[in-house]
Amino acid sequence: MSDQLRPRSKRSKQISPIARHGRLKRSNAFANVAKVLAAALAVVMVSGVSVAALATLNVAASIKPGIELPSETEGAIPSIGSIDGGANLLLVGSDSRAGQGDGYGDPEEETAVLNDVTMLMHIAEDHSSATVVSFPRDTFVPIPECVGPDGETYSAMSSQKINTTLNYGGLSCTAATVTELTGLPIQYAALIQFNGVAAMSEAVGGVPVCIAEPIVDPKTDLNLAAGEQELKGLEALQFLRTRYGVGDGSDLGRISNQQVFLSSLVRTLKSAETLGDPFKLYSIAKAAVDNMELSNSMQSPDTMVSIAMALKDIPLENVVFVQYPVYNVDGGLEVDEVAAETLISTIEADLPPQLDSADAPFLSQSDPNAPATEAPVDPNAPVEEVPVEEVPGTQASNVYGQNAAEFTCSSGRPVEDQ
Numbered sequence: 001m002s003d004q005l006r007p008r009s010k011r012s013k014q015i016s017p018i019a020r021h022g023r024l025k026r027s028n029a030f031a032n033v034a035k036v037l038a039a040a041l042a043v044v045m046v047s048g049v050s051v052a053a054l055a056t057l058n059v060a061a062s063i064k065p066g067i068e069l070p071s072e073t074e075g076a077i078p079s080i081g082s083i084d085g086g087a088n089l090l091l092v093g094s095d096s097r098a099g100q101g102d103g104y105g106d107p108e109e110e111t112a113v114l115n116d117v118t119m120l121m122h123i124a125e126d127h128s129s130a131t132v133v134s135f136p137r138d139t140f141v142p143i144p145e146c147v148g149p150d151g152e153t154y155s156a157m158s159s160q161k162i163n164t165t166l167n168y169g170g171l172s173c174t175a176a177t178v179t180e181l182t183g184l185p186i187q188y189a190a191l192i193q194f195n196g197v198a199a200m201s202e203a204v205g206g207v208p209v210c211i212a213e214p215i216v217d218p219k220t221d222l223n224l225a226a227g228e229q230e231l232k233g234l235e236a237l238q239f240l241r242t243r244y245g246v247g248d249g250s251d252l253g254r255i256s257n258q259q260v261f262l263s264s265l266v267r268t269l270k271s272a273e274t275l276g277d278p279f280k281l282y283s284i285a286k287a288a289v290d291n292m293e294l295s296n297s298m299q300s301p302d303t304m305v306s307i308a309m310a311l312k313d314i315p316l317e318n319v320v321f322v323q324y325p326v327y328n329v330d331g332g333l334e335v336d337e338v339a340a341e342t343l344i345s346t347i348e349a350d351l352p353p354q355l356d357s358a359d360a361p362f363l364s365q366s367d368p369n370a371p372a373t374e375a376p377v378d379p380n381a382p383v384e385e386v387p388v389e390e391v392p393g394t395q396a397s398n399v400y401g402q403n404a405a406e407f408t409c410s411s412g413r414p415v416e417d418q
Contacts, residue, residue, distance in 0.1 A: 064289075066296035067149070070176045071185035082309035086125040086350065089307065090175050090189040093117025093197075094166060115166035115174050122184065124350035127310045129318035131347050132262070134255045135178065136323065137163035138332040144180050146173035161332055166191075171293065181335070182344050188307065189295040196291030201236035203283035204274065207265050209239065210367045210409035217245025218415070226412075231261070239410075244418040246364075246410055251333075252323060252400075253362035257410050259321040259402050260364050266319055266404040270312075315405070320352045322401035339398040356399050363400060370407030 092115045118135040138161050145156040146169025154168040162181075165174040175186045201207060208230050215224040222238040222245055231239050240258055247253025274280055285304070298304060311319075325339035346353045402408055 064293050066294055066299045067171045067189065067191070069172055069186060069189055069295045069297065071179060071187060072295060072297045082127060082312075083123075083303075083306045086127075087123045087188060087307065087310070088184050088186045089121040089123070090171075090178060090186045091117070091119040091121065092166065092171055092174050092189065092191045094191055094193050113167050114163045116163050118162055118165075118174060118178065120178055120182070120184065120186070122347050123307075123310050126350065127314065129320070129350065129352045130311055130314050131353060132319070132321045133182075133343075133347075134258070134321070134323050135162050135181075136251050136255065136326055136333050137161065138251055139324065139326050140329070140332050140334055141177060141181050143168065143173070144176050146170075146176060148173070171295065175295075182340075184344070184347070188298050188303075190298060191293040192291055196287070197237045197240065198233045199287040199291055200284065201232040203280065203287040204232075204265070204268060205280060206230040206232035207236065207261060207268055209261055209264055210369075210407065211412070212365055212367075212409035213412040215239070215242065215245045215410060215412035216415050217242045217418070219244055219418075224412075236261070245413055247413060248361040249413055249418060250362050252326075252360075253413075255323050256362055256364045256400065260408045260410050262321055263402060263404045263406060263408065267316065270316070317403050317405040318352050319404040320355075320401060321403070322353055322355065322399055325398040327398070336398050343399050352403070353399055353401075355401050356397050358397070360400060364402075364408045365411050367407035367409045 094113055094115060114137075116137045118137070120133045120135070122131045122133070124130065140159045141162045143154075143157045143160050143165055146154045146165070148154060148168070149170040149172075154173065162174075162177060165177045169176075171189055171191045175189050178184070179186055208228055210228055211224050211226050214226050215222055217223075217238075220238045220242045222235070222242050224235075224239070240261060241254075242257065243249060243251060243254040246257040268274060269284075285301075288304075289301075298307075322343065325336040325343060326333040327336050328334075343353055
């Protein structure tokens with residue numbers, strides 16, 4: 001066990017009986033945390049320029065029936081313009097292979113539908129920052145009583161893995177669980193499957209990713225040489241879902257690897273090449289609604305645009321991706337409650353989280369060829385002493401991640417160690 005993942009305290013977990021219909025079956029190996037991150041984030045990071053494209057009838061007609069959320073915002077649909085105040089948006093990835101075509105496993109195989117991607121984006125009240133929290137799929141959490149999409153009721157459970165919530169009660173149950181865990185109400189939510197990731201990465205025109213060491217993963221058929229690679233389509237999906245081929249081979253390593261992709265995706269979406277291309281913007285919007293199920297609160301294209309416009313001017317360094325803090329226990333992960341409390345307090349205060357600077361085996365590495373972000377320093381210029389201001393509640397250990405301005409590289413894990 002790494003120092004970063006050592007338990008803060010020992011607690012016994014009481015696993016309550018599972019009250020649901022049918023038997024929870026084992027997810028196939030394709031289930032992963034990665035497959036939705038790029039697609040879902042792209043929806044809300046369109047940068048607000050594509051008002052006309054998102055409002056196009058062809059896009060609006062593609063939106064699927066909505067899903068009701070426990071914390072859903074009621075009232076009139078916001079007019080075109082950024083949303084008022086802050087908001088929390090849940091992004092969920094399903095491992096279901098139904099209707100996904102070839103290459104994702106047997107669509108007829110009876111397996112549980114798990115949320116192997118669970119991400120919460122918090123937009124600050126003044127739209128100055130956005131924090132994206134990834135919840136590791138194997139984290140034991142309490143699950144509240146949930147009502148499924150067909151009206152069936154699932155009893156509350158004291159401790160189950162967070163990735164089972166989609167199977168118990170659908171997207172609404174996942175939203176309720178994350179709210180109970182964090183205390184953050186969720187106003188918007190979106191669910192996506194395999195095809196959506198490939199479609200979204202194609203629509204954006206590919207995402208440049210730095211590979212520090214070759215990535216070879218027989219389990220996902222991924223084989224990437226070292227250097228910068230532009231990923232899209234199936235290859236982007238393979239990269240996002242690889243676990244054994246990167247870092248330390250853990251689910252935490254996969255999340256860190258996803259953050260390499262996501263940071264580059266945000267930079268790509270905010271670039272002139274994307275914002276100045278109406279066809280590309282339309283393609284992103286169309287790919288999103290064609291491949292996503294949305295909460296009732298996100299059914300209007302106007303709402304999508306309003307969320308995007310709230311994000312469009314946020315500096316890259318204030319778009320922060322973090323892992324929800326956990327430590328290893330038998331059979332999964334447990335919440336590091338001390339670090340989690342600090343992280344959530346920071347998010348509630350609308351401050352970008354400060355990240356743990358300690359090294360950890362699952363982390364990706366800095367890009368040695370990253371472009372300079374500061375002007376050269378004049379050695380003859382007078383030195384001005386600037387007082388250091390302490391920001392309360394921002395520093396925490398065991399909170400790992402990166403911001404979108406950071407250039408990082410994926411590091412391959414040798415096949416013999418997989």
